[in-house]
Amino acid sequence: MFQKEGNEYVCSVHGEELYRTTEIAIAFSWNQQALQDNPSHMPVIHKHGHPIFVGRWLRLAKQRFLDTGMATMANELFMIQSNEWDIKELRNIFSITGNLVGFLRKHPELMPRTLVN
Numbered sequence: 259m260f261q262k263e264g265n266e267y268v269c270s271v272h273g274e275e276l277y278r279t280t281e282i283a284i285a286f287s288w289n290q291q292a293l294q295d296n297p298s299h300m301p302v303i304h305k306h307g308h309p310i311f312v313g314r315w316l317r318l319a320k321q322r323f324l325d326t327g328m329a330t331m332a333n334e335l336f337m338i339q340s341n342e343w344d345i346k347e348l349r350n351i352f353s354i355t356g357n358l359v360g361f362l363r364k365h366p367e368l369m370p371r372t373l374v375n
Contacts, residue, residue, distance in 0.1 A: 281339055285319075312337055320332040
């Protein structure tokens with residue numbers, strides 16, 4: 259569950275604070291062709307948190323996919339980040355499958371360039 263306190267986002271689970279950050283990043287996989295072929299296919303969120311840690315996870319995951327010959331899967335990993343999240347939208351992204359798609363369509367400025375048609 260996310261809250262905003264001043265200029266910080268606070269992520270907590272069952273009342274226990276996990277982290278605080280002024281900017282939140284989300285790493286996810288997106289297979290655009292699969293989404294076009296089957297609209298019920300949704301991106302998978304893998305990681306969220308401080309952009310440095312999420313970015314580090316993303317680079318490692320991409321490299322591991324590449325090292326094992328899975329370039330397609332590596333190319334389907336993306337990250338978005340912002341310091342201007344609406345708390346309600348942020349909560350919805352994590353609690354309702356498919357809301358990431360709607361969010362990215364609503365906020366094309368955050369859409370990773372490789373996903374823009």
